[in-house]
Amino acid sequence: MKLPPWLKGLANRGNSALAAPILIILLLAMMILPLPAFMLDVFFSFNIALSVIVLLTSLYTVKPLDFMAFPAILLVSTMLRLSLNVASTRVVLTQGHTGGAAAGKVIEAFGHFLIGGNYTVGIVVFVILTIINFTVVTKGAGRIAEVGARFALDAMPGKQMAIDADLNAGLIGEQEARRRRSEVAQEAEFYGAMDGASKYVRGDAVAGIMVTLINVIGGLIVGMVQHDMAFGDAIKNYTLLAIGDGLVAQIPSLIISVAAGMVVSRVASDEDIGKQLVTQLFAKPEVLYITGGILGGMGLIPGMPNLVFLLLGSLLGGAAYLLEKRGPKLKAAQEAAAAAAAATQAAAAAPAENEEASWQDVLQVDTLGLEVGYRLIPLVDRTQSGELLKRIKGIRKKFAQEVGFLAPPVHIRDNLELKPVAYRITLKGVEVGSGEAINGQLLAINPGMASGVLPGTPTTDPAFGLPATWIDAGLRDQAQGMGYTVVDAGTVIATHLNHIINSHASELLGRMEVQALIDHMAKDAPKLVEDLVPKVVALSTLQKVLQNLLAEGVHIRDMRTIIETVSEHAPITQDPTELTSLVRVALGRAIVQQLFPGTNELSVMTLDNRLERLLMQALGTGNDGVGIEPGLADTIAQQAANAAAQQEAMGLTPVLLVPGPLRTLLSRFLRRALPQLKVLSHSEIPETKTIRVTSLVGAPM
Template identity: 60%
Template sequence: MIAFGVIEGFLRFSVMAAIVLERIKVVGTLGLGAPLVILLMMMMMVLPLPPFLLDLLFTFNIAFSLLILLVTIYTLRPLDFAVFPSVLLVATLLRLSLNVASTRVVLLEGHQGPDAAGKVIEAFGEFVIGGNYAVGMVVFIILVIINFVVVTKGAGRVSEVSARFTLDAMPGKQMAIDADLNAGLINQEEARARRQEVSREADFYGSMDGASKFVRGDAIAGILILLINVIGGLIVGMLQHGLSFSEALHNYTLLAIGDGLVAQIPSLLLSVASAMIVTRVSSSSENIGAQFSAQFLADHRPLGLSAGVVGLLGLIPGMPNLAFLLLAAALGSSSYAIFKRRRREREQAEARVAARPPGSPEVKELGWDDVMSVDLIGLEVGYRLIPLVDKSQGGQLTSKIKGVRKKLSQELGFLIPSVHIRDNLDLAPNAYRISLLGVIVGEAEVFPDRLMAINPGQVYGTLNGIEGKDPAFGLDAIWIDPDQREHAQTLGYTVVDPGTVVVTHLSHLLQSHAHQLLGHQETQQLLDMLAKSMPRLVEDLTPKTLPLSVIVKVLQNLLQENVPIRDMRTIAETLAEFGGRSQDPGVLTAVVRAALGRLIVQKISGLEKEIPVLTLDPDLEQLLQKILQTAGQEGAGIEPGLAEQLLKSLEEKAQKLEMEGHPAILLVSSPVRPWLARFVRHSIPGLNVLAYNEIPEDRQVRVVASIGQRG
């Protein structure tokens, strides 16, 4: 009868819960949800509740905890249930409020019998533990040990470690976002969204670290409340109601244990939910059940070996043979079913490949179409890298390359040509090769099933993997397994996928060889675009003042020195003004650079008003001018010893400036600047060589060192 009463109570509550859930959205939109819950908790602590209402609230507490557990199971990512720490606090306070309300009823009405505090507590005291308070005490202690020692302690430790690792990994994740943004793989909105997600992740695990203490405290409170109920019940029953010791012990202990079990079961469900959400791995497409099926039951061999071991144990005399053999049969049949499914999938894949019609090339005469033209930009990949570029296999490399082309086109000022991608069986399986105008400018190897952990200069540990180098900038790197991503970011590494490695290398090479990609056709298109808004300027410039070939050479010189050509109006006006005086591309490049001084300086030093610079000693600068006047801009007359000493001094001072957080700038006179720029271009790539007339008037120069000065 007691069990049927409990079932009837659950059915009544389910009808009421359906009505309440329909009103939750309305209450939430009005902002009344949290105040109503707090008011309900205060009422349960202060006002006496009838047993029937206690039954409804206890049933709601169990259902609420079960609902939270199921939500965590079906949540794809922990951040999809970011409100979980707050829900955990509310559920804990609700359960403690119920404990206060039930304790009042137990102590006031417990002398009437085990049913004085409602049907739910009576059911857990009589039906669940058979009316034996000794058994109930043991069951309660076991539940507390499971909850407090195993689940809660483990979840708390995982939350603490996850919070610390997440906070330590934030700089590496931010660097990875900045690297993708700089490479053109993502735009500003995507970068902002990813930064917000990183911040939300840190906040979530930090909150979970604190929320786990609620569950731990709740387990301790359950033990104390049980002891208080038993001792208080004995005192009230014997002294106020005249019950015998055995009768008081029986009534109040059963009620206290029933009350404790009713509270411990929802507490255990919440502890499991808390442990599950902090121990799971984020996935944007699979819940825990799907991940279990995909990872635990992916191979038939573990199930087959387990079936064999269990079957051998079942054949030993004296063992429960039937149970072992039935389990062995179940494991064996599951293993065979997985084996058949995998073999059927393999046969279907082979059948699809075999069904493709073989090509039958027609024999035809050779023509000019058979002469292959040179690709402006080419990317060749080995056969293991084909999935990176094949969209049907989930490859994202082509879309990332489009993002790089768009970003570089906007930065440099002209359209970057398309990248011709093709496979090359002559390459190593994991190798790729980048060519410009048919000439190979870079090649490297990547591992499509691994991630590259790049050492940005300071890390806090080592990683297991395949050592290598970042192909774009030559930094030390290690190819790691994907499951080491979080650990590597915690140690300070910048972790990128193979596709990002390739496009970053491509972007770096396109930037450094941009002048080779600009030709007559691209220059004419730039002039045609300018002519739409300023036709008279373009008419005066070419062919009246300068031939197109000279304009092309000037633009190539600018790109070679990392000067964007976005401001075509200023470039065209300057060339039109000075083109009548000289048609030397070097002279015209110098005057255009002076006109673009604001752009050049802002690109190097930002908006800083004071610019720290290096200069040459006046005697050394005069010596270089005399040599260049005699030997020409090639500088063939400079002694090797002087050149080596100059290069060494410039490298030391440039490194010192960069370590202080300033861009390395060398300020020299206009005649010396072109030769010095070529001289340090490959030896000291971070050193910017500017002329005095390229510094805007609103910028102040601060000389921090003079190269060649005798101390």
């Protein structure tokens, strides 16, 4: 006979795979199918044994995660008690008129032996047990589980950062770090599951009261109406059976509730609860001496139970004396064990300490780095689908496509020294940008045309310095309607990082990147680059030319034109500055297109004729413009700044057009004060473009 696939899969997994489905089916069947009294005795006995096993297991656990199945066991045991209540109710109402043994020996024993056959006492005991279980044990365990879940969730980022710190420091391996991260997540899930599972126990207590009350009322009706029993006989018979049934269910429920409280209330330690009680509660002889003395004094008071108090006081005094005698030996043994452990640890660490320093101890500085506070970890955590990781990949890809070379990877790590919502961007180990981003909120940036004020935390856009406000996510539509640009925390960091990468592109282009560019070109045009480096030009010279272009915002995507121009003029000059000027002329069309996309008319600023002649004379002295008089330099910078502000106010790109010999001089001079100002030479402008002068720099005011 061929088994179906699902049954074959269960058979391959073993008998344990069938245990849970069979148990659930049995629980449901107990609620529907009638059970004989003997089977009720079996299941009630099993319920009591299960509760005792759970209690003892909880006492011998060292940490909560050692008993991760406890929430599920709590649910199953609750369903088992409810199923037994339903099954026993059916038997009590149908066979209760025959006597106390109608529902089995277990219920009869609890109804007669434990409460002496007195149903009034049974009601009081049952109500007291239910109140203790419902209002004290279960409620307290649920509250502890709820607070534990909150604390576990709040502490999760810090624990994950500590794990990452140990991993980065080399104290643990990747496998151990993965195990610890899983353990941190499981701890939070455990307390959350315990918080929810405790609600089942509270519901079970309420259900127990209602079932017992229904059994009493239903038994009276059945006994008096259907079996013609007298009121006194009916109430005694059915009440004893109902109370016995309730006690059989509530006592295991109370035991499991105590076990739940023990699991969630214990503090993490290397010892189980029994060892903690012995080693901590009875560890100090002074405490036992004082307690014994107090009990002995109470035993001397007339009217008190003198024998009991004096006997117990004497026992505590004797225990304190024995403990005091054993104290030095025990302390010496503990010190010897600690010394042995320290010696073992020192022996294990000795090879590492005595090992000579090597090149493996030299850590390379990351070219690009991003450090985040612990509240920003979800943005860069792969296990939490960190959206910032995808955006960083997109930034590098877009940079490579637009600028012309592949930026180094961004190394991301957490930094406990930063504020929880802070981040910083490093370039070769040095901070080049920082800011704050509040995960879960939105940044409303005022581009200059927004109207109104938004409720939130005022701040400044970290990338461009624009005024902004951190707002709640629900205010997105309102902010956009007022003219604000609204972005999330991940976009804030990604935009800032993109701005840093583009503004420091020249520093990111190292020799390795230049060599990679040449190798990439060699795949498509091997003849073009085979004799370039080092026969025609040194790799360092080509790198400097490319860095000069990037420093002024010129993309190097057109490497064919750059290499052809360098190859043509390198035999004449090896000066990187002159080669850069020649390459810029060859790239003139691309430079103009980058600054003035989609237009043939170029609105530019130029120099006044007198200032132009004065600067040409200063350049002719051969000191590369260093001889410019300081007052004149301040005037040029101030007027250039005013003219650039006018250009930007008109929505135009601030571009200064100067003669070729002055372009490098003025570009270097104005770059630091006015990074947004671009300086072009006349020779870089294509003949097809029309020039419109909007302002003169250096003209009399």
